[in-house]
Amino acid sequence: xxxxxxxxxxxxxxxxxxxxxxxxxxxxxxxxxxxxxxxxxxxxxxxxxxxxxxxxxxxxxxxxxxxxxxxxxxxxxxxxxxxxxxxxxxxxxxxxxxxxxxxxxxxxxxxxxxxxxxxxxxxxxxxxxxxxxxxxxxxxxxxxxxxxxxxxxxxxxxxxxxxxxxxxxxxxxxxxxxxxxxxxxxxxxxxxxxxxxxxxxxxxxxxxxxxxxxxxxxxxxxxxxxxxxxxxxxxxxxxxxxxxxxxxxxxxxxxxxxxxxxxxxxxxxxxxxxxxxxxxxxxxxxxxxxxxxxxxxxxxxxxxxxxxxxxxxxxxxxxxxx
Numbered sequence: 001x002x003x004x005x006x007x008x009x010x011x012x013x014x015x016x017x018x019x020x021x022x023x024x025x026x027x028x029x030x031x032x033x034x035x036x037x038x039x040x041x042x043x044x045x046x047x048x049x050x051x052x053x054x055x056x057x058x059x060x061x062x063x064x065x066x067x068x069x070x071x072x073x074x075x076x077x078x079x080x081x082x083x084x085x086x087x088x089x090x091x092x093x094x095x096x097x098x099x100x101x102x103x104x105x106x107x108x109x110x111x112x113x114x115x116x117x118x119x120x121x122x123x124x125x126x127x128x129x130x131x132x133x134x135x136x137x138x139x140x141x142x143x144x145x146x147x148x149x150x151x152x153x154x155x156x157x158x159x160x161x162x163x164x165x166x167x168x169x170x171x172x173x174x175x176x177x178x179x180x181x182x183x184x185x186x187x188x189x190x191x192x193x194x195x196x197x198x199x200x201x202x203x204x205x206x207x208x209x210x211x212x213x214x215x216x217x218x219x220x221x222x223x224x225x226x227x228x229x230x231x232x233x234x235x236x237x238x239x240x241x242x243x244x245x246x247x248x249x250x251x252x253x254x255x256x257x258x259x260x261x262x263x264x265x266x267x268x269x270x271x272x273x274x275x276x277x278x279x280x281x282x283x284x285x286x287x288x289x290x291x292x293x294x295x296x297x298x299x300x301x302x303x304x305x306x307x308x309x310x311x312x313x314x315x316x317x318x319x320x321x322x
Contacts, residue, residue, distance in 0.1 A: 015321035016189065019267055022322060023185070026268070030174055039282075040170045041238065046278040047177040048235040053258040053270030054184050055227035061265035062188055063220040064200030065115075068123045069130025070228055070255050072110070075137065075247030077103040077229030082149040082242035083142050092157045096233040103229020104222065106133075111221035115214060118203075127249060134247045148243035152236055163237055176234050180227050185267060187223065196220055257295065261302050263309030268322050272310050 033043050052074055059065045081099030084090045090098065114125040137143045144150075154163035163169045187193050198206045199213050206213050236242055245251065254277060262273025277295065284291045306313050315322040 012321075018320050019185070019322065022268060023181075026271070027178055030177075031171075034167050034170055040166050042278065042282050044170055044173045044238045045235070046275045047173050048231050048238060049255075049258065049278055050271040050274035051177050051180045051234070052228050052231040053255055053262070053274045054181055055224045055231065056255050057259050057264065057266075057270045058184050058187065058227070059220055059224040060259065062193060062200060063196045063217055064203075065217060065221065066123045066256075067114075067126040067221075067224075068249070068252050068256070069110070069126035069128075070225075071247055071249070071251035072130040072133045073103040073107060073225040073228035074232035074235070074251065075242070075244070076106050076133065077232030078236050078242040078246050079137065079143055079149065081233040081236045082152050085152050085155070085236070086149060087142075091159070092155045092163060092237065095236070096230070099233030099236070100226060100229050103232065104226040107222045107225025107229075111218050111225065115218045115221060127252070130247070130252060131249060134244065134249070137244060137247055143242070143244075146244060148241050150241050152240045152242070154237055154240065169237060173234050173238060176230065180230055181271075184227065188267070192216070192219070257299055259309075261299065261309055263312030263315070263322075266309065266311045266315060266322055269309050269311035276310070 030043070030047070034040060052070070056067065056070050059067055059070075077099035080102035081095045084098040085092070085095040110126065110129045114122055114129065117125055138145055154169065156162055157172055161168050161172060163172060188196075195206065195211055195216050198209075199211070199216060203213050232246065235246070258273035258277050259270050260273070261276055262271065263269025280295060280298070281291060284294060287294065302309065308316055311322050314320075
């Protein structure tokens with residue numbers, strides 16, 4: 001993946017300061033959304049997918065591992081949380097924990113299986129595992145097949161915050177997104193993150209330096225899958241349903257698309273990419289199936305003209321770390 005990340009700037013105090021300024025500006029702008037009259041469901045949905053894309057970017061952009069099955073963590077967490085909330089009647093915070101635990105357990109199992117291979121073989125194994133889970137969920141009684149789990153109660157978070165109120169739910173989702181984003185950012189700029197980058201650039205050299213690269217890649221896979229599961233649990237409260245759409249291979253393709261459009265290996269690229277793709281789906285819905293064609297054209301245009309993605313090109317032009 002070095003061809004797409006060869007312009008990455010070194011981590012310096014100035015670079016981290018720039019990134020934190022952009023993060024603060026992003027947090028303020030997102031915090032003001034309820035005051036602007038923008039449709040809150042669109043922004044909440046975009047935030048969930050932005051966190052999902054950031055989790056995916058941690059794996060591919062910094063670990064060099066291209067997963068074609070990341071939707072399985074999103075869907076698994078959604079089903080676990082939805083079942084716990086509707087059937088078991090647990091509180092929202094417990095429902096989120098159940099979903100995250102389900103995604104974490106799945107990432108351990110699938111990571112242990114897939115991490116033994118590299119390159120396209122790793123990608124194909126993750127795709128196969130994701131499709132296997134798709135057909136399991138299609139037949140499993142607790143998922144209700146193609147109908148999915150509908151009418152999920154939102155309840156009171158910690159017994160205080162009424163999630164049925166759109167404004168309250170928005171700020172809860174925003175807090176979850178910012179928390180997950182900061183966790184990923186801290187991971188990227190930690191010694192663990194530096195080892196991941198070295199594995200991405202030259203795994204054999206990292207091995208020669210004494211690093212057990214398989215263990216680092218497995219930990220990155222588990223962390224990425226767990227955060228993706230957290231995004232899936234938050235999405236349950238926004239959409240109030242869990243369906244097969246979140247597990248299908250096309251969802252994994254959209255995650256890849258979001259990351260590449262925004263900027264692979266950049267901090268804020270997946271966030272921008274997620275908002276662009278979700279905005280297209282939201283505001284171009286009137287075109288029906290042509291939305292997919294339009295997305296394909298935009299993706300091809302980005303690959304040909306913006307090789308580094310939207311944020312990647314901006315960061316390269318201004319020589320700033322974003």
